[in-house]
Amino acid sequence: MKTKQVFEGTTVWVTGGGTGIGKALASGFAREGAEVIISGRSAPRLEAVAAELGLGVRAIPCDVSDANEVAAVTERITDLCGPIDILVNNAGVSVFKTFLDTSIEEFDALTSVNLRGPFLCARAVLPDMISRGGGQIIMINSMATKNVFPNSSAYAASKGGLKWLSDCLRFEVRKSGVRVLSVHPGATDTDIWPDPVRKKHAERMLQPDHVAEAVISACKAPAAVMMEEIVIQPVGGPL
Numbered sequence: 755m756k757t758k759q760v761f762e763g764t765t766v767w768v769t770g771g772g773t774g775i776g777k778a779l780a781s782g783f784a785r786e787g788a789e790v791i792i793s794g795r796s797a798p799r800l801e802a803v804a805a806e807l808g809l810g811v812r813a814i815p816c817d818v819s820d821a822n823e824v825a826a827v828t829e830r831i832t833d834l835c836g837p838i839d840i841l842v843n844n845a846g847v848s849v850f851k852t853f854l855d856t857s858i859e860e861f862d863a864l865t866s867v868n869l870r871g872p873f874l875c876a877r878a879v880l881p882d883m884i885s886r887g888g889g890q891i892i893m894i895n896s897m898a899t900k901n902v903f904p905n906s907s908a909y910a911a912s913k914g915g916l917k918w919l920s921d922c923l924r925f926e927v928r929k930s931g932v933r934v935l936s937v938h939p940g941a942t943d944t945d946i947w948p949d950p951v952r953k954k955h956a957e958r959m960l961q962p963d964h965v966a967e968a969v970i971s972a973c974k975a976p977a978a979v980m981m982e983e984i985v986i987q988p989v990g991g992p993l
Contacts, residue, residue, distance in 0.1 A: 759787025760974055765835040767791045767828075769818050769875060770845030772799040774944030775894060777807075778962035779842055782970045784809035789835045793818070793827060794845065818845045818871030828878040837886060838879045840973060843872035844894040848946045853907040861908045868912035873919060880932065887931040890973055893920045894965075895938045900985070901992060924982060933980055935972055939965045940987035955993050960986060 766783045770776040771792025784790045784807060793816035794800050800813035812834070816827040831838055847867045849860045876891050883889030897903075898910040899917040917936060924934035943952060943959040952959070965986055972981040 762787035764788045764839045766840040768842040775962045776844040778966035782966045819866035824874040840890045842892040850905040856908045864912040869915045883932045884930045936983045938985045
């Protein structure tokens with residue numbers, strides 16, 4: 755007799771699923787039996803990753819900063835796979851510049867993806883989760899919410915906003931059965947970092963799989979357990 759997998763019958767939407775932590779999360783959830791949808795702005799990259807991962811992973815392009823696209827993709831996922839049980843707000847962008855060197859356009863781009871995107875996606879899936887009495891919203895945040903790093907003022911502002919958005923949302927929905935988890939990874943070897951930084955520090959960095967394993971483990975917690983925050987650092991600490 756075939757043993758039922760942990761997330762069999764579960765629909766998981768991973769934004770920013772074409773690279774790094776998002777790709778690792780998609781792979782991990784799919785291996786555990788979930789129906790996984792990855793989204794991002796590059797359709798060719800998403801299709802290539804879905805083909806690479808196999809396991810029924812589906813690719814649906816979506817710009818998370820666009821409210822109309824988010825609404826349309828939420829409806830499409832629901833039509834294809836049923837209600838969304840787990841939303842992973844992973845899509846993110848970075849600009850590593852001083853405050854004065856950061857342009858208005860760069861600031862707007864950071865906040866539109868890192869803060870507006872999670873707001874729109876969570877807002878799209880939340881009514882159905884509340885009506886069903888359960889669901890999980892995972893916010894992939896950053897250690898920039900907990901430590902000051904050079905050339906990170908705009909990035910940290912966008913992630914700080916996400917931290918408080920997550921905390922307030924959790925407070926509002928906790929009695930409904932919906933769980934909200936904030937994840938704060940330390941330096942992780944993904945393309946959000948400039949190539950020179952990755953080459954210099956790769957051996958000290960976390961790997962995307964490390965973050966994915968922690969998130970998936972938290973999602974397995976019994977429904978009565980609220981995992982509120984995960985902080986993950988390389989053994990050696992911040993870079």
